[in-house]
Amino acid sequence: QVQLVESGGGLVQAGGSLRLSCTASGRTISGYSMGWFRQAPGREREFVAAITYIGNTRYADSVKGRFTISRDNAKNTVYLQISSLKPEDTAIYYCAGDPTITIPTMTSPGRYRYWGQGTQVTISS
Numbered sequence: 141q142v143q144l145v146e147s148g149g150g151l152v153q154a155g156g157s158l159r160l161s162c163t164a165s166g167r168t169i170s171g172y173s174m175g176w177f178r179q180a181p182g183r184e185r186e187f188v189a190a191i192t193y194i195g196n197t198r199y200a201d202s203v204k205g206r207f208t209i210s211r212d213n214a215k216n217t218v219y220l221q222i223s224s225l226k227p228e229d230t231a232i233y234y235c236a237g238d239p240t241i242t243i244p245t246m247t248s249p250g251r252y253r254y255w256g257q258g259t260q261v262t263i264s265s
Contacts, residue, residue, distance in 0.1 A: 141166050141167070141254075142164055142165070142166045142167045142169065142172075142237060142253075142254040143164065143165045143166050143254075144162055144163070144164050144235045144236070144237060144254055144255060144256035145162070145163050145164075145165075145256055145257070146160060146161065146162050146233065146234065146235050146256045146257065146258060146259040147160070147161050147162075147163070147259060148160040148161050148259060149233060149259030149260045149261045149262075150260075150261070150262070151262045151263075151264060152225055152261075152262075152263060152264070153225075153263070153264050153265075154225060154226055154227055154263055154264065154265050155224060155225065156223075156225050156263075157221070157222060157223040157224075157225065158221075158222050158225070158261060159219055159220070159221050159222070160176070160219065160220040160221075160222065160233055160235075160259060160261070161217055161218075161219055162174065162176075162217060162218045162219070162220075162235030162256060163215070163216060163217045164216045164217070164218075164237065165216070168213070168216060169211075169213070169216055169218070169237055170193060170213040170216075171193045171239055172193060172237040172238060172239045172241075173190060173191065173192045173193060173237065173238060173239070173240075173241035173242070173246055174190065174191055174209075174211060174218040174235065174236070174237045175187065175188075175189065175190035175191075175235070175236045175237070175241070175246055175247075175249075175252060176188040176189045176190070176209060176218075176220045176233060176234070176235060176236075177233070177234045177236060177249055178229075178231035178232065178233045178234065178261075179231055179232050179234070179258075180228075180230060180231040180232075183231075185234070185249050186200065187200050187246075187247040187248075187249070188200050188203055188207065188220070188233070189203065189207055189208075189209040189220060190209065190241070190246035190247065191209045191210070191211055191218065192241070192242075192243060192246070193239075195211070196243055197209055198243065198246055198247065200247075203222075203229075206222065206223050206224045206225075207220060207221065207222050207223070208220070208221040208223075209221075218235060218237075220233070222261070225261075225263045226263060227263045227264070227265045228263075229261065229263050230261060230262050230263045231261060232258040232259065232260050232261075233258060233259050233260075233261050234255055234256055234257075234258045235255070235256040236249065236252035236254060236255045236256070237252060237253070237254045238251060238252045238253045238254065
């Protein structure tokens with residue numbers, strides 16, 4: 141079993157930045173593809189970014205150029221650097237992981253086996 145814990149969320153002004161972290165325990169995630177998703181009130185969970193175990197990345201169009209996903213396998217941690225934040229980025233951000241995800245499937249939340257509890261990101265205008 142893999143446990144994922146997100147951290148780094150908070151309240152920031154529009155235009156600001158945050159770095160979200162997702163730390164895994166129970167098993168190494170070096171062979172896992174990892175993703176970030178978000179869910180705003182009244183909306184479905186949506187794909188934000190993902191990274192394969194060899195470092196290939198994919199981003200939602202709405203965050204390209206503003207968000208960067210990275211991983212540090214030595215720390216069993218995945219990061220999401222979020223910049224130029226907008227009020228519409230307000231959501232709970234979730235980390236997810238699975239060893240079977242490939243580039244074509246990494247945007248689908250249903251393909252991920254392991255999920256964290258989420259961290260709230262709130263952007264004030």
